[in-house]
Amino acid sequence: MQKQTYHFIGMGGIGMSALARILLQHGHEVQGSDASASTLLEELQKEGATVRVGQQEGGVPPHATVVYSTDIKEHNIEFVSAKKMGLPMLHRSDLLARLMLEKKPLLVTGTHGKTTTSALLAHVLIEAKLDPTFVVGGILHSLQSNARAGKGDYFVAEADESDGSFLKTAAFGAIVTNLENDHLDFWKTEAALDAAFGAFCAQVKKSEHLIWCYDDERLAALRPKGISYGFCMGADCRIVSHEQTEQGSLFDLLYEGHLYRRIPVALYGRHNVLNAAAVFALCLSLGIPEEQIRQALQSFRGTHRRLEFKGEAHRLKMYDDYGHHPTEIAATLRALRDHIRERRLVAIFQPHRFTRVRDQMDHFATSFADADLVLMTDIYSAREAPIEGVTTEILFEKMKQTLGAKLHYLPRASLEREAAEWLQPFDVAITIGAGDVTHAGKPILDHFAKRAPKYTIGVLCGGTSVEHEVSLRSGKTVVDALDRTLCDVKLFRIDKEAWTKQIAILHNIPTAPFIEIDRLQFMRDPKKLLQQIAERHISYPIYVKPVHLGSSIAVSRAITPDEVITAAKEAFRVDDHILVEQEIRGREIEVSVLGNDYVRIAAPAEMMKSGLYTYEMKYGNQPIEKRIPAPITESQLGILRELTHRTYVALHGQGLARIDFFLDEEGHFWLNEVNPFPGFTTASGYPKMWAASGLTIQQLCEEFLVLALHKSRRQATLRGSPCGP
Structure with a gap:
């Protein structure tokens, strides 16, 4: 392109500034004006453009080609001046079309998602060493720019449907994200808008490079030739599963009979999984190796103003x-x-x-x-x-x-x-x-x-059980961990296990055979307990323990009927209900859980001593060793996490819990118990499991506070006052 002078009316807009950057990189003289100052104008000035804030009649040089956008009205003073001088006038879409003449245009259009999708596509091409030119509607964090003139064959750009200009260039390849009613001030009717999208798809030069969203009903009704993508059955390129992680999203994609597993993208949200799937499909069709696409999706840092x-x-x-x-x-x-x-x-x-x-x-x-x-x-x-x-x-x-x-x-x-x-x-x-x-x-x-507002936080601990001291130590750990710039903390000293197992059985969670009996039943006829053990085919050894107390309080292991009776009497000294259950021979695995609506599961721990635990063994100066993470296979970890999640949800878990399982000699998991208030001392497994999963004790205590606030808001909503903190 011959070196020229270009004058931009409204150069500070995101789309206009991108075109100005391309022209500057091609060596053209660029100047322009805008109604107000902005960071984009400052950056263009640093890159060599002549910039003026405010518009005036004499602001357009007599030898320039004038570039304007749809936002510039015909009564604009510089627009009128350029017309009077008979200067060449280019709508921004016409300039974009000129710039793409010697390239293979890869265009992204749709009502939503154009900027993120086009930026992601440009990033993949850059990482694949294809050196594309790109013009997008957002600033890429990785390059701190919305445009770059590359030497490669491809030109990535957003195709603007708002004013019909997306029909000015026939794409080599394209992504169509969705179709909804917007910009009806221009299109007037849905039918006209739909027809325009149909025309855009029809002029894509290679149908194998047209990627369109099957989940969108209006696009599906158009049935353009090309490759469809989406979550719905029937899509050529179908997202079969996805999950959100701390780093972004992971998804599985079924395409042409091949399952692409756990594709990472450093973006949050179902809509961005769709965007990433579209880019993945288009890049595969362009011959970019799968591993290069994966690495680029994972390294994408997003754009300004998109979450x-x-x-x-x-x-x-x-x-x-x-x-x-x-x-x-x-x-x-x-x-x-x-x-x-x-x-x-x-x-x-x-x-x-x-x-x-x-x-x-x-x-x-x-x-x-x-x-x-x-x-x-x-x-x-x-x-x-x-x-x-x-x-x-x-x-x-x-x-x-x-x-x-x-x-x-x-x-x-x-x-x-x-x-x-x-x-x-x-x-x-x-x-x-x-x-x-x-x-x-x-x-x-x-x-x-x-x-700098503060919350007033009450930490309740103590109680009347024999684990009173553990509760006090746990409370002190929480108090010490809370940030006093956020909280005024006040320390106040002051769950039924058989029910847990009944719920677990209803939800098909493997549970050792058990019996629950109350004090009155036992005192009237102690031998009835032995009769129930025989009738339910519960084999020895057997554990006898109180229903409402900690896992180390008055718990006994019995290997004969006489020992069961003795153990039951001991347990009834501290509780009115006891549990009698069959021993599961194997390893004990503990899992820490956190959450109200969103369940988070930490790396599991294995207790390195089997059998019965005393209070001193759990909380003394030399507590039982725990191995974190527990040495189990990936398959076993998946099963354990699924059982943990199912148990917590079945019990309507709120806040936190520690869920304990046995892993038997055949490799099967059995639910042992759920502790809704696990120990929180320096020796306790609960905080250690979260530490191994990346949460410090301070972060963990702050998560407790967030969950308490969430529960408080929910209760306020149910009472008709939904806007509390």
């Missing part, structure tokens, strides 16, 4: 997201909810454009199901003229009908200060919208840090 972590103050985490359509908002909040689990999620929402609010008025309220609290501010106009009947007040009242007391309005002028007043330590807040709400995150954190 972007902005910072933390006084244990408040702040995120930011560009989502502005109801579907995008819902997907983002769901992904963040699954990542933060039970922490309170506060959405700070700025509606975007009067036309979008008009078209989606009835759908915004349903987008916030995963938020605990929604702080809504004024509609960001994006230079649109107001529309009669479309106001912040009307939208707020419409959303209030569904969201009730968890929705609150805060004026934009005071948003940062007022939002900080609503927040608490351990909250996760997200500014969400395509307007200037993106700038609110840091000021909110600053205001919150100055407030």
Whole structure:
């Protein structure tokens, strides 16, 4: 391309700045203006562009080609000036089409997900050493840029459906993420929008490089030639399972009869699993080796304004997201909810454009199901003229009908200060919208840090059992671990096992044969216990233990009927109900569990001494050795985790528990007991298992606090007051 001078009207936009960067890298002279200063303008100036804030009649040089976007109206002073001078005028999409002429365009279009998907695709091509050119609608964290002129054959770009410009270039390959009603101010009807997407798909040069989402009903109705992807049965490239991890997501993909197992992507959320699957399929079709694709997906660091972590103050985490359509908002909040689990999620929402609010008025309220609290501010106009009947007040009242007391309005002028007043330590807040709400995150954190609110925490310990001392020591461990800048801590000194086993049996969890008997039954006829043992074919040795006390209190091992009677009398000295169960010969494996709605399971431990444990053996100066992680096979670990999860859920577990199993000589697991308040001393297995899984004792205690706050909020909601901390 011959060296030229280009003048951009509105150069500070994300799409326009990307094109300006490509031209600069090609050696062209680039200048431009924008109505307001921005970081993008500052960066372009450093890269060699001539930048001016504000627009004026004499601002366009007489020898320039003028570039403008759909947002620039015909009455814009520089647009009018360029027309008068008869200068060449290029819509941004026309310039993009020119830049792609000598390349193989790989285009990403759809109502949602274009930026993340195109950025991910560009990243894979870069990591595969294909040196692509790319122009995307977000700043890649890895490159701190939204554009780069490469020497390779491929050109990755977002194809903009909002104004029909995505039809100007026939793609070599393409990804179509979804199709929903948006930009109807341009398209007018659903039918016209659908027809345009059909035309886009039809002009893709190679159908084996057209990847489209089968889960989207409107795309599926178009049935474009190409490769479909999705979760639904019938997709050519089907996601058969997925899970969220601390690092992102893992998914299994069935494609052309081959199962690609545990593909990693460093992004959260089901919607991003879809995006990654599309990129995986397209890259395979381009001949990129599977291992290179995997490594690139795992190393992708995301883009600015797409579930972007902005910072933390006084244990408040702040995120930011560009989502502005109801579907995008819902997907983002769901992904963040699954990542933060039970922490309170506060959405700070700025509606975007009067036309979008008009078209989606009835759908915004349903987008916030995963938020605990929604702080809504004024509609960001994006230079649109107001529309009669479309106001912040009307939208707020419409959303209030569904969201009730968890929705609150805060004026934009005071948003940062007022939002900080609503927040608490351990909250996760997200500014969400395509307007200037993106700038609110840091000021909110600053205001919150100055407030530095505290919780008052009560730690209850002690009790009347013979494990009173263990409870006191556990309470002290928790008190010592809690951060006093977050909590004022007050120490207060002050579960039925047979029921656990009955529930386990109902849920097909292997459990040793047992009998429960109460004191009155036993005192009237001690021999009836022996009769029940015989009738239920419970073989010796047998363990006799109290139902309500710790696992080392008044527990006896009996090998004869007489010993059973003696052991029962001893157990009835400390409890009104006892349990008699058959011994399982094998190894004892303990598992630490944490969570209310989201169940987390730590690395298991093996008790290195079998048989009966005394109190001194468990809590004395030389406690029983525990091996963490327990030396079991991957297959056994999978079974153990599944049984642990099923047991905890069946018992409606809340907060924490330690679940103990026996692993018998044939390799089968048997539920032993569930301890809802496991020991928490320095010798206890519960915190040690979590330490081996990456949680320090301070982090673990803070997780307890988060779970308690979550339970408190849930109880408040049931009482009709849903917005507590």
